[in-house]
Amino acid sequence: MPPPPPNLYAALANLGHELHFTEYLRPQMSLPDQAQARRLPEGVPLLTILHVTHTPEFKPLAIEAFHRAGDDLELSYGR
Structure with missing residues (x-):
């Protein structure tokens, strides 16, 4: 079983991704x-929030799904 985030991201980066x-x-x-x-x-x-970790070529490395109440969450995305 893979480690949970953020350890998962560190493990994938350590593998050179x-x-x-x-x-x-x-x-x-x-x-x-x-x-x-x-x-x-x-x-x-x-x-429903689907978080996909992928390579620059869009090869998926990890997929996480979250469910949140719409009145309990404020989302902000930067460029």
């Missing part, structure tokens, strides 16, 4: 059982 990251965001309204399990108030979307 040049790391790049891309995140894909997908907001969706939760199904009733999802909202209940996550204790989401009515009308709050669920964000």
Whole structure:
């Protein structure tokens, strides 16, 4: 089993990989059982964040998925 981030990124870099990251965001309204399990108030979307670590050639090295409440997260991306 690979180490958790950020140790995973250090291990991949130590293997000589040049790391790049891309995140894909997908907001969706939760199904009733999802909202209940996550204790989401009515009308709050669920964000699915897919974090892909890849080489400059877009060869995936690691994929992580996160789920967050849409009212509990502020995202900012720089260039």
